[in-house]
Amino acid sequence: MLLKTIQVATPSAQYPVLIGPGILPTLYPRLRKLSKAKLVVITSPNIWTLWSKEFLASFPPQDQPAILTLPPGEKHKRLPAIESLAEQLAQQGADRDTLLIAFGGGVLGDITGFLAAIYMRGIPFVQVPTTLLAQVDSSVGGKTGVNLAAGKNLLGSFHQPRAVFADTDLLRTLPRPELFAGLQESIKAAIIRDPRFFTFLERNREKIQAASGEPDPATLARIVATSVQIKADVVAADEHEQNLRMILNFGHTIGHAIEAATNYKQLLHGEAIAWGMIAALHVALARQTITPDQFARMANLILAFAPLPTFKAKAQQLVALTAADKKNRSGRRAFILPTAIGKAEVVHTITDEELLTATQRMLDDMQSSKP
C-alpha cells in the first residue's frame, strides 16, 4: 500500500503529514532529514511497551534518542506535567535545536506540542500519533495546550509540528472504543465540510465496524487521509482560529461541557463530541437549517458506532458549563451550526434557551437509545 502525503501550509509553517502503514520502522532517516540535533521522544509507558521495538528499529546503536515518559490520561494534561518534563529536558541538556517527538495519543501530543511551544520560547517537534483520534484530528493544525480546573485546553499555544507521521499500523492495537471515538472526529469533518466523505463513511461503516477482527486497513487509511485533508484546508485558511477554523469545533460546545460534567473520566473525548454533535444537530433542526431527513442521516451515522457510552447530567448544568467556552468573545457565544450535510457556519445568535432545548432533546435521545 502506498503512503499518502498531505501538505499543511499555514502562514507560520509548512509541513507534511505522512499517512499509511509501515512508517514506524523507517522513522530514523525521516527524523534526521528534519534535524541533525538531539532527539527526545516523549511517550507513555503503555505505548512504549507495545511499540518501542518498531519505533527504534531504524535507529543506529550510536544514535539512540532520549526517552521521557508521561503517564496516560487526561488528568495529567496539566501544567505540573509540563514543568516536570521541562526540568527533565533541561537536565538532559536540551537546547533550542533539540527536536521533540510526541509518540502517543491526543493528550500526549497536546502536552508535547505545548512543551515544545514554550521550552526556551519554542523548539521544533514532530507528531507520531498512535490513536485514530490523534491521527485524524489532534496531531494536525498546531493546537497545543493543557487543561485548567476551570476548563479544557484553557492554556496553550499555536505551534505547528515540523512533520506528522501517522502510521496506520499503530491502530491495530487500539482498543475498539478508542477507534470508534476517533471516528467521531472524522464524522465531524465530513459533516462540516465534505458531503462526499460523509457518503463514503455511510457506505463503508460495516468495513470499519467489522464485529470480529480488525477494521479494513485500506478503508481506515482513506479515512485518516481524507480527515487530515479537510483539516489541512481549514487550518491553512485560518491558522489562529479567527473565524473559519471554529467550524472544527462542531459538537464541541456541549461536548466539552459533557467532559467537564463527567470530570473527564467517564467518556472518551470523541464519545463526548458525538453527543455534543447530536445536541448541535437538534439546534440546527429546530432552526430548520437542516431538514429532518438530513438530521436523521447525520444522527444515524454518529450513533452507528455503538455502543456510545451514556452519562448522567442535567441539560441546565451542561449549558451553564458552556459559559467558559474559548470561542466566546466578549460574552457572545460562538456556535457551529450545520446548514447541510457537508456544510456548517459559525453563528453568534444561539440563545441559552435554544441550547437548553436541544441539549434536553439529546439527553432524551440518549435515554431512548439505551439498551
Added chain:
Amino acid sequence: MLLKTIQVATPSAQYPVLIGPGILPTLYPRLRKLSKAKLVVITSPNIWTLWSKEFLASFPPQDQPAILTLPPGEKHKRLPAIESLAEQLAQQGADRDTLLIAFGGGVLGDITGFLAAIYMRGIPFVQVPTTLLAQVDSSVGGKTGVNLAAGKNLLGSFHQPRAVFADTDLLRTLPRPELFAGLQESIKAAIIRDPRFFTFLERNREKIQAASGEPDPATLARIVATSVQIKADVVAADEHEQNLRMILNFGHTIGHAIEAATNYKQLLHGEAIAWGMIAALHVALARQTITPDQFARMANLILAFAPLPTFKAKAQQLVALTAADKKNRSGRRAFILPTAIGKAEVVHTITDEELLTATQRMLDDMQSSKP
C-alpha cells in the same frame, strides 16, 4: 514636559511605547482606545498600595477594572503562579478579547505577558512598568516567561504587548538600589549599540546619582526613551532572537549564572548583569577586541552606580552554570563580545578556559572594589 512615543515594529506586531511623566492618571481613555472588552489588572500588593489611586483616577465608577495580585519576587516567577492567575481569569469570565494590564516590575511583566501568551492560546495585554529595569528593558520586545528550577526564563513565549505606558513618575518611589540596577540595562544598551548614549551616561552620572533627593526627571526620561529606542531597533530587526537580538544579552551569560549561584535572592537582576558585563569585558580585553582604555571607561561606568553588591561564588561554578544558557545551539556557546564602545558581536568560539579566566578577573575586581 512632553511625552515621547517610540514605535516598536516587529513582523508580528506594531505598538507604541509612551514615555514620560503623568501617564498613569490618564490611562483609562488610552486603554479603551485599545479595547472595548473586559480589563484585568495584574499587579503586586505593594505597588497597588502605593499607586492604585493614581492608576484608577481616570476610570469611571461604572467601568472599574478587575484587579488580581501576585506577591512580588523572582521566587513566584514559576508555573504555579501562572496556573493560579489563569484559574482566577477563568472564574472572572475572561475570554479571548479580555485585555490584561501588567502593572509592576520586570518579574510581574514577564509573568503577565506569559499568561497573556498562553491563556486561551493568546489574549492581548499591555505593560505599565513601574521599575526602571522594566521601563528601559523588560516591558519592550515581547519576551515573556517563567523560571524552572534548572534555570531562568526556560519556559516562555514571544508575545508582544499592544502598548507600553512607561510613566517616569513611578520611578519616584523606586528604592535607590532598584534604580541603579535598572540603569545597568541602559548601560548595556549603550555599550552594545550607541556610543553617543554611552557618552551621555558618562557625562550625566551625577544627575542620576544625586546623593540626596531624586534623580533629575528629564535625564531619567531621556535615559528611558533612548534605551527603549535601542531595544526597539534591535527587536524590529530580529523579533525571535535568531541572531542580532542576542546582543541584548550582553553580560547575561555570567549574569544569569550569578543569579543561579545566589539562588536569585541576593542580587537584583541588574546587579548580577553588571558583574556579568565586567566578566564579558574581561573576555573582550583578553581577546583585544577592545583596548584597555575602552575597558576602563566601560567598567568605570558600570561600577559608578555604587555600591554594587558583592556575592560569593567560585569562577568554575559560574562557568558550569552557563551550560544551560538558552542561547546555546547544539551545545555551542553563544557569547556577546563588545568590539568597541557602542558595538558588540555574537561569537561562538569562546572557550570554557577564556570564560573561566575572565570570570576570575571579575571576581578579583569585586574583591578589590570592596570597601
